[in-house]
Amino acid sequence: MNELKAQLQEWREALLGRMPKAPGWIGGRWSRPGAVLALALLIVLPLLFNESSGFLQATIIALAYVVMALGLNIVIGFAGLLDLGYVAFYALGAYAVGWFASDFLSGENISVLSGQHSTFGIHLNFILVLICAVIITSIAGMIIGLPTLRLRGDYIAIVTLAFGEIIGTMVINGSNISIGGGMTLTAGNLGISSLDAPYFPVAGTFGLLNLRPWYWLILVIAVMCVFIAYRLRDSRLGRAWIALREDEVAAVSMGIPLVKTKLMAYAIGAAFGGMSGVFLAEFNGTVNASQFSFSFSIFVVSMVVLGGLGSIPGAILGALLISYINYYLIPDVFNTLPHTFGLNFDLTDLSIGIYGFLLVIVMVLRPQGLWPEKRRKRELAGLVAPEMTELAEPSQVNVGGGLDQGGMSG
Amino acid sequence: MRDRTAGPLLFLRKRIGSWGLIIALLALPLYYTIHDLTAGYQAGLTASGHPIIHHDLSLIGFNVVEGLSNGAIWALIAIGYTLVYGIIELINFAHGDVFTMGSFTGASIWAALGLTLATGPLGVVFGLALTLVLTMLITGSLNVLIERVAYKPLRNAPKLAPLITAIGFSFVLQNVGLLWQGGNPVAVADLINNGHTLFHISGVQIHNRDVLAIGMMIPLVMALNWFVNRTAAGRAMRATAQDPEAARLMGINVNNTISLTFMLGGMLAGAAGIIYALYDANMWYFQGFQAGLYAFTAAVMGGIGNIRGAVLGGLIIGIVQQLSDYRLGTQWTEAVIFIYLILVMVLRPRGLLGEETREAG
Numbered sequence: 117m118n119e120l121k122a123q124l125q126e127w128r129e130a131l132l133g134r135m136p137k138a139p140g141w142i143g144g145r146w147s148r149p150g151a152v153l154a155l156a157l158l159i160v161l162p163l164l165f166n167e168s169s170g171f172l173q174a175t176i177i178a179l180a181y182v183v184m185a186l187g188l189n190i191v192i193g194f195a196g197l198l199d200l201g202y203v204a205f206y207a208l209g210a211y212a213v214g215w216f217a218s219d220f221l222s223g224e225n226i227s228v229l230s231g232q233h234s235t236f237g238i239h240l241n242f243i244l245v246l247i248c249a250v251i252i253t254s255i256a257g258m259i260i261g262l263p264t265l266r267l268r269g270d271y272i273a274i275v276t277l278a279f280g281e282i283i284g285t286m287v288i289n290g291s292n293i294s295i296g297g298g299m300t301l302t303a304g305n306l307g308i309s310s311l312d313a314p315y316f317p318v319a320g321t322f323g324l325l326n327l328r329p330w331y332w333l334i335l336v337i338a339v340m341c342v343f344i345a346y347r348l349r350d351s352r353l354g355r356a357w358i359a360l361r362e363d364e365v366a367a368v369s370m371g372i373p374l375v376k377t378k379l380m381a382y383a384i385g386a387a388f389g390g391m392s393g394v395f396l397a398e399f400n401g402t403v404n405a406s407q408f409s410f411s412f413s414i415f416v417v418s419m420v421v422l423g424g425l426g427s428i429p430g431a432i433l434g435a436l437l438i439s440y441i442n443y444y445l446i447p448d449v450f451n452t453l454p455h456t457f458g459l460n461f462d463l464t465d466l467s468i469g470i471y472g473f474l475l476v477i478v479m480v481l482r483p484q485g486l487w488p489e490k491r492r493k494r495e496l497a498g499l500v501a502p503e504m505t506e507l508a509e510p511s512q513v514n515v516g517g518g519l520d521q522g523g524m525s526g
Numbered sequence: 527m528r529d530r531t532a533g534p535l536l537f538l539r540k541r542i543g544s545w546g547l548i549i550a551l552l553a554l555p556l557y558y559t560i561h562d563l564t565a566g567y568q569a570g571l572t573a574s575g576h577p578i579i580h581h582d583l584s585l586i587g588f589n590v591v592e593g594l595s596n597g598a599i600w601a602l603i604a605i606g607y608t609l610v611y612g613i614i615e616l617i618n619f620a621h622g623d624v625f626t627m628g629s630f631t632g633a634s635i636w637a638a639l640g641l642t643l644a645t646g647p648l649g650v651v652f653g654l655a656l657t658l659v660l661t662m663l664i665t666g667s668l669n670v671l672i673e674r675v676a677y678k679p680l681r682n683a684p685k686l687a688p689l690i691t692a693i694g695f696s697f698v699l700q701n702v703g704l705l706w707q708g709g710n711p712v713a714v715a716d717l718i719n720n721g722h723t724l725f726h727i728s729g730v731q732i733h734n735r736d737v738l739a740i741g742m743m744i745p746l747v748m749a750l751n752w753f754v755n756r757t758a759a760g761r762a763m764r765a766t767a768q769d770p771e772a773a774r775l776m777g778i779n780v781n782n783t784i785s786l787t788f789m790l791g792g793m794l795a796g797a798a799g800i801i802y803a804l805y806d807a808n809m810w811y812f813q814g815f816q817a818g819l820y821a822f823t824a825a826v827m828g829g830i831g832n833i834r835g836a837v838l839g840g841l842i843i844g845i846v847q848q849l850s851d852y853r854l855g856t857q858w859t860e861a862v863i864f865i866y867l868i869l870v871m872v873l874r875p876r877g878l879l880g881e882e883t884r885e886a887g
Binding site: 266 | 611615617619675676683684685686687689690691693695696697698699701702704705815819822823826830857858861865867868871872877
């Protein structure tokens, strides 16, 4: 028995010496006290600000984007599937609220712990809506994933993009699609307003004058998602994703089920997006069809890549940074800066330009992202063969369907 | 091995085979051809107020012609995507905005030259030729500049890093366009009398703009083909696309070759921008977004990395777009185009004319 233990210990040490270590603040000695302290700080944070301050509002939105970025990081970062149609899941999550927590489906009259006293429409409790959204979006994620299974890297990008746009078009034209009982699928560009705010038995219904409960709610969701993301990454499924990302052929020959593994990545990533969509819709109080455009997908992709592909702290950092820049720094803080220099324009006139410029600068200076995954950092430092750095491309042997003789002639 | 893992789809593809692809591609035009011949279509009202119903092919012919001329614009942009993808495997998201810059630059140049419809045909032709050359040089150089600043430093970076800088430059160019021409669509001088019916082919109207778009696309694509296949620089491009490392060892300056590729792509985008501005006598800072999306779709549908494929994809998307605009309503067009794309991708994962590669196999 002792021999066995000694042997195991030896193997363990050999493995630990070669395997990437978890980031210091996760696996290190200070991880637990550090995490508790950080969490405590995050919990008391809203008490330091006015209960309806702009900063708090920006923080709430930023945390919702953290959830989105974590979800997309699973699809792009872990599994290496370049998904450019993430907006689809935001839309479905938001419409789950429109369908199950508002007066919109006026032919029905169901109310479950919603804190609402409306006589028509479906009104479910926030948690139930969240569950509905998770179910809807994971199924949608798998449906979107199916046609991409055999495609390689960038073809996946365009097919997912196509699905995102199709769903965007569907919700815009949804006011023309009847689902019986005089009801339509969506309200189109008019939008569904009068969405229920989250209601919990003790806390009551959330109001927009006091943003703190919203903050704590999204904090709970975000922390839960961070936890799930870490557990997934280190699970059997997570290792399968990474194996598929690095070399699909080798991974499949080692017995990793390709279809199941890829579809799980799509489904879980989609579920995160759906949850965030539910929260954002209730926070905004309205679901407007025109907000679900391709730009939103690239917004989230840029968070994930800017933070560092496959890195969970990176995704969090990227999401916080980009949403603060877009929802707080440019419109609120620095907007009047040109005026203080005697220049006659608002910074919001330049906001997309500044945002684009920042993306270029950050990526050129830190191509690996702001907080790269340990493994990828080592790859970039040249410790692993350079061809391994390719994402979603098993090898660099052939440059795609390159400009070869046959393709270019005629 | 991978075929077995994707069982249901393979089964579908085997059953349907290449016929499925042909049926899918022809579904929309065939349906409306039969519809026009049997149920007919309304063309105006009689003096007594009754609708006139025609049973012929001129409406579908008109849709196809308009589709081809629209598609010619998408094809020119798609070539830029396909060239860049073929050589550095990058989806150049800034390309659509280079196209927008082409429209803006072109319109500014012909306004500066003082061209209007009253200038007379000879003046317009020479003025437009000068505009075309200048615009193509400017947009080509702009594309090279973007490549030097945003993509070249990232040659050895993770694959998605240049994608993000591309998106970044797309935003920067959109902002430039926004400051340049404002947030609303801008009308430009209609130099070619775009809606004028030049001639009929068995009942199908051919407008000036159709002749312009197709008549400019064909020589440009032929010139590009000649350049890529018949010149030393073109050979260097093909070599670099096939294997950058081997090309470098053979003495090809890979960096210059990549810049040249961006130059060509930018020039075609500039030409497309001019055609677009003349076609509708209208332009908008955000036009490059949708155009870029359609053109990228066209490039992928045709088989990315393949010039003929990009042209074919562009023309198909133009026709699908016109049919959908005319028959189903513009609000459905985007969805219809993307459903077509997904069908093609499912039935033929490497695109219509794409080569079978190891990875796609």
